[in-house]
Amino acid sequence: MNVERPQTRIQKRNREAILDAALGVxxxxxxxxxxLDQIASEAGLSKPNVLYYFASKEAIYTELLSHLLDTWLDPLRELDPAGDxxxxxxxxxxxKFEMSRAFPRESRLFANEIVQGAPRIIDQIEGPLKELVDEKAALIEAxxxxxxxxxxxxxxxxxxxxxxxxxxxxxDAQVRGILKPTDDEHLTAASEFLTSFYRRALTPSPD
Structure with missing residues (x-):
């Protein structure tokens, strides 16, 4: 029976560098x-070194998507039946807005995969994601x-x-092109808008 050896500090650092570089690319x-050449260049490693850690470009992409989808679902999992x-x-x-604000590359990566028809994560969409959405939809309906x-x-x-x-x-490019913000003040305005918009939309009409 083969026992997987724990990664060294350098190996962990190189894997993280590859994944971060790949996310950007x-x-x-x-x-x-x-x-792979672009990813290796961004990671500051050689292409053979990248292939030492990951068998292919698809292996890197699949690992990124797998971690991303799980992280992306955490806010929905946190809907509390006992709360208001x-x-x-x-x-x-x-x-969700703060996640998009903090992790724009991750959001665009996920969007690109969906636009392509989600070939690498369709099983997760039709399985765990659908199950979670059905569960939370039932809570909302209750x-x-x-x-x-x-x-x-x-x-x-x-x-x-x-x-x-x-x-x-x-x-982001479209939003900034229209609003021409000097910094990120439009994101504060967006947060305030979304809060007001959903509070109004969700509030039951008086009888």
């Missing part, structure tokens, strides 16, 4: 446009039946949250 060039429904969903919106939320299609509500929050990462 893939998020800019997409899977098809990215090359509007507060819980608005908090989810803001967590809150709606109790009169604690406006009657909105739960799954389309979740889709809208993904769209409105990730837009600021995936279409």
């Amino acid at each position: 893939f998020s800019t060039e997409g899977f098809r446009g990215a090359t 429904p509007i507060d819980e969903i608005v908090s989810y919106v803001l967590r 809150w709606q039946k109790a009169g604690r939320l406006a009657a909105l299609d739960a799954r389309h509500l979740i889709f809208s949250i993904w769209a409105t929050t990730q837009h600021y990462a995936d279409f």
